[in-house]
Amino acid sequence: MGYEHILYDVAGRIATVTLNRPERLNAWTVTMEREVREAMAAAAGDDGVRVIVFTGAGRGFCAGADMDLLQSIPGGGVPAESERPRPFDPSARGDFQRKYSWFPAVPKPIIAAINGPAAGLGLVIALYCDVRIAAEGAVFTTSFSRRGLIAEHGISWLLPRLVGPANALDLLLSARKIDAATALRMGLVNDVLPQARFRDGVSAYAGELAALVSPRSMRVMKRQVWEAQFQTLAEATAVADEEMRLSFASEDFREGVAHFVGKRAPAFTGR
Numbered sequence: 001m002g003y004e005h006i007l008y009d010v011a012g013r014i015a016t017v018t019l020n021r022p023e024r025l026n027a028w029t030v031t032m033e034r035e036v037r038e039a040m041a042a043a044a045g046d047d048g049v050r051v052i053v054f055t056g057a058g059r060g061f062c063a064g065a066d067m068d069l070l071q072s073i074p075g076g077g078v079p080a081e082s083e084r085p086r087p088f089d090p091s092a093r094g095d096f097q098r099k100y101s102w103f104p105a106v107p108k109p110i111i112a113a114i115n116g117p118a119a120g121l122g123l124v125i126a127l128y129c130d131v132r133i134a135a136e137g138a139v140f141t142t143s144f145s146r147r148g149l150i151a152e153h154g155i156s157w158l159l160p161r162l163v164g165p166a167n168a169l170d171l172l173l174s175a176r177k178i179d180a181a182t183a184l185r186m187g188l189v190n191d192v193l194p195q196a197r198f199r200d201g202v203s204a205y206a207g208e209l210a211a212l213v214s215p216r217s218m219r220v221m222k223r224q225v226w227e228a229q230f231q232t233l234a235e236a237t238a239v240a241d242e243e244m245r246l247s248f249a250s251e252d253f254r255e256g257v258a259h260f261v262g263k264r265a266p267a268f269t270g271r
Helices: 030-044 067-071 121-127 155-163 165-174 180-186 195-212 215-228 233-248 251-261
Strands: 006-011 014-019 051-056 110-114 131-135 139-141 191-193
Touching: 006 030, 014 030, 014 195, 051 195, 110 121, 110 195, 121 155, 131 180, 131 195, 139 180, 155 165, 180 191, 191 195, 215 233, 215 251, 233 251
Parallel strands: 014 051, 051 110, 110 131, 131 191
Antiparallel strands: 006 014
């Protein structure tokens, strides 16, 4: 399948989705939005893919919405129906069926490989990924308050859960730029790697997930963690008890025990 604003590649059970407008720091477009959904759907439906890496071409991750797109918005704003696209997964809870909140509905782990600036909408999208690894030169900004905008697309819910309310308000109100080291201290990213070994480091981490852990376990745990944000402890525990029962009957559980006892590499099937 050919794409205009992204690249899509699969190798070693890892699908890589690359935003590909490097001359515009991968500024987000309507075409890019559609193509990212298509690529994520392709990765989700491919049994040969176990992990998804989401990154940007050139020196940027995503500079936010393309300014041409912002300038075209009429005075009355964007129609509300545009916020409710066709669900990525109709069986997912409604919270994960909004315009950008569908990333948690993708049944495979998504690693945001933040190679450069992540601003505005670009930051929102990175936050909806499951793990974030940044290059040392990456910078982050919410941008919204400096454009006369507000905390868009659920970031007011998501950001405080990652960095705490005080840090979230700081980043939203000031729209100041922070570097990768500050993002790591805040908990905005999971790790920061030197630029020279950034790609290799991300590939090594993704490769470990693809080769050494159960795809079934990753699928279930991703759903558990995202849905637990809406559950009480008792509800999350009840879900875990049922998922544990189901896991005992799975092929991956039997293989998990067998490869450990046999001191060999795992051969998980995802079933």
